[in-house]
Amino acid sequence: MVSRRRPTMKDVAEHANVSISTVSYVLNDSGPVAAERRNRVLDAIRLLDYSPNESARSLKRRSASTVAMVVPDLTNQFFAMVAEGVHRAASAVDVLVVLVLPDATELPEESQAKLLRSQRVDGVIYLSGTGSMPAAIYDLARSGPVVLVDEQIPGRDLPAVVCDSRRGGREVAAHVLAQDHRRLAVVGGPPALWTAQQRLAGYREAFAGAGIDPDSVPVFAGDYRQESGYAAATEILSRPESERPTALLCANDLMAIGAMQCLRDNGLSVPGDMSVAGFDDQPISSMLTPALTSVRQPAYDMGHRAARVLFDLLEGREPDTTGPLPAEVRIRDSVGPPKEL
CATH class of the missing domain: 3.40.50.2300 (Response regulator)
Structure with a gap:
């Protein structure tokens, strides 16, 4: 059940058909207010169950x-x-x-x-x-x-x-696809997390726009931590080379960094053997070798x-x-x- 929004001074003013400053004058006894207007404000306060916020x-x-x-x-x-x-x-x-x-x-x-x-x-x-x-x-x-x-x-x-995580996911996936990648994989964030859902939806929109069935692109579970990116890349490398993706879309930079580390540990290069993209554009991302393609969030x-x-x-x-x-x-x-x- 969603709780009712706490009434504001603006709500009181609208209900009483007066200005917010008039409501403030009544609450703080800080200015002249005609009796009829004061009564309308007091009635609105009682009806809306408004209480002045001391922190405000x-x-x-x-x-x-x-x-x-x-x-x-x-x-x-x-x-x-x-x-x-x-x-x-x-x-x-x-x-x-x-x-x-x-x-x-x-x-x-x-x-x-x-x-x-x-x-x-x-x-x-x-x-x-x-x-x-x-x-x-x-x-x-x-x-x-x-x-x-x-x-x-x-x-x-x-x-x-x-x-706008959905748009960011769509645009970074479109950039990867523009490099002629057709075998792709995704390292997603926590499935229940709204940001992870939005980024995955954006990736899938780009796949569909390029004529790739979104359901054909494997999604590996991640948790936004570096270790889960490493684990996903380890699982990918356990497959025959012909079945591996040529590009990996990671739902945040930490997982992308973990995936890149796994590729290096196994003697593979980025992007020579596999391209990797991240999300968040953390400050460290531009300092990596190679520098990480990512989606900047402000x-x-x-x-x-x-x-x-x-x-x-x-x-x-x-x-x-x-x-x-x-x-x-x-x-x-x-x-x-x-x-x-």
Whole structure:
């Protein structure tokens, strides 16, 4: 069941047919309001069950408030850049950020929620690594806003800041296909994760557009970690050479790096023996040999926008969640024509 959205000052203003500033005057007793308008505002407040958000008031006073960011880990540079964007946006308005690393703390879900409640956080920015959000964390949305980053979770009516992963997947696959590759394979992310689903859907659209049956392209299970890319490449190399793909599309850069390491360990070259493409365009990707073709996600901008969305919600404003941020293919040296051409 999806919980009802918390009413904002804008909702009160619209229901009472007055300006937001009039609602603010009534709530704070900070300006003259005609009796008839004041009564309309008070009626709207009672009807909508609106309660002023103290954290919003602290933001407007520029006094310190506290928000939490839940992130799977910081060894993944993409996560770290998202966290930096959140921190910079928060610092600009004197808001503290409590960083919660579930894998590092090894706390059960309920303990994580208790930790956040004990810190009295005003809202949560949530970056999932699994495709689901713990019920205990979701319960925090009843007392403050929760904003998702690079994720949409079915059944959870929460604001989200995302990148156009589907388009990115489609365009990087189209680039690989343009090099005349027809034997392909995919190392996918966690199947339940929205980003992994979007990237795979984009790959499949490109395959179909090139006249390749998407169901004929094998998809190897990955978890966005380097080790799973290595494991997938190991499985691929266990097959006869004639059955191996000439190009490997990896749903993130860490898995692509793991696959490239496996190919090198087995005496094969990239892209000479097999082309490899990634996703995320982490800073290290352009420094590899060969440099990794990838899809750039504006990780810092995603974190910064997520923080601004959270602050808008805390201040009773309509947040800016207009459309996904763009994904951009960065063409480098890890993709070339297949060996037999």
